[in-house]
Amino acid sequence: MTFLLNNFVELTVTGLVLGAVYGLVALGYTLVYGVLQLINFAHSEVWMFGSFAAVWVTVAIGAGPDSGIAVAIGVLLLALLAAMVVSGAVALLIERVAYRRLIRLDAPKLVTLISAIGASFALAEIMGLRDRLAEALGLRDELNSYVRSARDNTRFLNPLETHGVFNIGRYTVSNVDIIIIVSALVMMVALDQFIRRTHTGRGIRAVAQDSEAAALMGVNRNRIIRATFLVGGVMAGAAALLYLMRFGVTRWNAGFLLGVKAFTAAVLGGIGNVRGALLGGFVLGLAENYGSALVGSEWRDVVAFLLLVVILLFRPSGLLGESLGRARA
Amino acid sequence: MTLLEVDGLCVNYGRIEAIRDVTFAVEEGAVVTLIGANGAGKTTTLKTLSGLRKVRAGAVRFQGKDITAMPAHLRVPLGISQSPEGRRIFPGMSVLENLDMGAFSRADRVKTRSADLERVFTLFPRLEERREQLAGTMSGGEQQMLAMGRALMSRPKLILLDEPSMGLAPKLIQQIFSIINDIREQGTTILLVEQNAMQALRIADRAYILETGEIVREGTGDDLVADDSVRAAYLGGDV
Ligand SMILES: Nc1ncnc2c1ncn2[C@@H]1O[C@H](COP(=O)(O)OP(=O)(O)O)[C@@H](O)[C@H]1O
Ligand SMILES: [Mg+2]
Numbered sequence: 001m002t003f004l005l006n007n008f009v010e011l012t013v014t015g016l017v018l019g020a021v022y023g024l025v026a027l028g029y030t031l032v033y034g035v036l037q038l039i040n041f042a043h044s045e046v047w048m049f050g051s052f053a054a055v056w057v058t059v060a061i062g063a064g065p066d067s068g069i070a071v072a073i074g075v076l077l078l079a080l081l082a083a084m085v086v087s088g089a090v091a092l093l094i095e096r097v098a099y100r101r102l103i104r105l106d107a108p109k110l111v112t113l114i115s116a117i118g119a120s121f122a123l124a125e126i127m128g129l130r131d132r133l134a135e136a137l138g139l140r141d142e143l144n145s146y147v148r149s150a151r152d153n154t155r156f157l158n159p160l161e162t163h164g165v166f167n168i169g170r171y172t173v174s175n176v177d178i179i180i181i182v183s184a185l186v187m188m189v190a191l192d193q194f195i196r197r198t199h200t201g202r203g204i205r206a207v208a209q210d211s212e213a214a215a216l217m218g219v220n221r222n223r224i225i226r227a228t229f230l231v232g233g234v235m236a237g238a239a240a241l242l243y244l245m246r247f248g249v250t251r252w253n254a255g256f257l258l259g260v261k262a263f264t265a266a267v268l269g270g271i272g273n274v275r276g277a278l279l280g281g282f283v284l285g286l287a288e289n290y291g292s293a294l295v296g297s298e299w300r301d302v303v304a305f306l307l308l309v310v311i312l313l314f315r316p317s318g319l320l321g322e323s324l325g326r327a328r329a
Numbered sequence: 330m331t332l333l334e335v336d337g338l339c340v341n342y343g344r345i346e347a348i349r350d351v352t353f354a355v356e357e358g359a360v361v362t363l364i365g366a367n368g369a370g371k372t373t374t375l376k377t378l379s380g381l382r383k384v385r386a387g388a389v390r391f392q393g394k395d396i397t398a399m400p401a402h403l404r405v406p407l408g409i410s411q412s413p414e415g416r417r418i419f420p421g422m423s424v425l426e427n428l429d430m431g432a433f434s435r436a437d438r439v440k441t442r443s444a445d446l447e448r449v450f451t452l453f454p455r456l457e458e459r460r461e462q463l464a465g466t467m468s469g470g471e472q473q474m475l476a477m478g479r480a481l482m483s484r485p486k487l488i489l490l491d492e493p494s495m496g497l498a499p500k501l502i503q504q505i506f507s508i509i510n511d512i513r514e515q516g517t518t519i520l521l522v523e524q525n526a527m528q529a530l531r532i533a534d535r536a537y538i539l540e541t542g543e544i545v546r547e548g549t550g551d552d553l554v555a556d557d558s559v560r561a562a563y564l565g566g567d568v
Pocket of ligand 2 (some may be wrong): 371372373415492
């Protein structure tokens with residue numbers, strides 16, 4: 001208890017940082033759920049591929065923390081772009097390979113879920129075995145040696161030097177803390193406006209509320225489904241870079257736990273609800289930090305999932321309830 | 330000119346035949362009605378015309394063009410729109426947002442928005458008063474008006490109306506039928522599905538009676554109103 005009180009500010013700030021990442025990944029679950037009423041189990045791998053894209057870009061450029069602010073910003077933006085593009089592409093690939101045919105055949109939800117689980121394992125294993133894959137593809141020479149050396153490149157080379165910006169009590173809030181929390185909020189607002197104001201966004205809301213009625217309006221459901229996967233993927237890519245700025249390292253199987261946590265955040269906030277995803281992320285991040293300060297950090301995941309159980313017992317539709325379509329200003 | 334031709338249409342739900350060998354035509358500018366008891370296959374017919382149900386056999390032609398296998402979203406820009414059974418408005422959108430959804434597939438929707446809204450609000454002044462209201466919180470009658478207004482926003486050549494009077498008070502039903510007449514006078518062709526047979530036959534140029542998935546009678550609206558067997562079966566005897 002005294003530990004919690006003494007470190008309250010630090011636990012709060014780092015909890016919000018963690019929550020921002022959960023929230024951005026949760027968006028992908030919530031968007032796809034809103035439109036298809038399906039859990040995209042493979043979304044965790046969308047994030048994982050984005051994290052590797054960000055690592056490879058920073059390692060390839062090789063600009064360390066002493067390279068100056070202009071270079072740092074440039075490299076970070078490039079890594080962000082790479083992560084978003086790769087994550088978006090992997091999300092579209094999942095839609096194409098694991099979903100499209102099953103959706104067209106109107107397959108039972110369980111079948112589609114299993115297909116997504118399969119896609120998730122396949123993608124994680126492909127990343128884990130990427131050096132052997134390169135060998136099998138006959139990329140023996142330059143590319144293979146690059147991939148070989150890249151096998152151990154899971155560490156993000158942060159071009160930005162972490163430094164304190166201001167103090168709250170005994171904790172010094174760093175520039176990285178601020179960048180992560182602010183970026184997540186900006187992405188959320190942008191997504192919210194996208195869904196509310198753009199033509200495609202309205203199509204997404206219409207399909208989420210009543211997909212047959214949407215078809216009667218001339219909405220092409222398949223196009224909307226693709227847009228939904230793409231937007232969720234891009235958000236996961238952004239989350240991947242922010243995660244690396246804080247935690248610095250990724251793994252081929254890092255998606256699983258993060259994915260489960262982000263999914264938990266989505267359910268906490270009310271699955272299908274865009275604003276609920278961010279709220280759920282923050283609540284989960286804070287609860288994990290406070291909880292592990294109270295009962296020990298080895299209980300972190302227990303705290304997270306107990307919180308989920310308790311909230312669902314009292315509010316089965318999550319904190320903000322309501323679906324993607326119904327959620328309004 | 331014939332706007333819509335339906336030729337030997339068969340639609341199944343699994344192994345159950347919902348409609349069988351349904352053939353009818355809709356002339357441009359006309360009001361055509363499809364009446365029949367609950368479960369006769371009226372809604373299935375309209376859903377199939379909008380492309381929401383797969384055709385097992387038969388053909389649908391619109392302006393002479395075969396659209397039997399055309400996906401639903403491409404039929405709206407072609408000129409077919411629908412106010413579906415049960416209204417199916419978007420409950421989490423405002424009245425205005427719902428109307429905008431009606432114009433979703435129009436490339437020039439931004440340019441024509443104010444004129445289109447004006448037209449809908451003239452037909453349904455109630456919607457203008459409620460433009461910011463969340464559609465899901467409106468009364469049944471208002472939701473019906475919204476569903477019809479939304480269907481008009483795509484500037485259809487043919488509008489399909491599935492039981493627009495369902496569940497409404499008698500006074501509101503009168504109002505809805507008078508608006509249907511206004512829509513016809515503005516030059517939109519109407520295919521009207523109703524269980525409220527008397528009203529529908531009175532307004533219709535041509536009528537078809539559907540019974541367990543098949544068309545059993547057809548004629549002008551006036552013919553069928555005057556027909557004793559029709560009166561006995563669908564109009565509750567003396568009307
Ligand atoms: N989704 C469905 N699944 C299975 N059978 C259906 C479905 N919809 C309608 N039917 C059946 O098809 C027949 C025609 O229904 P419908 O077109 O809704 O009739 P109506 O609109 O004239 O009341 C009925 O026997 C009904 O039970
Ligand atoms: Mg019906």
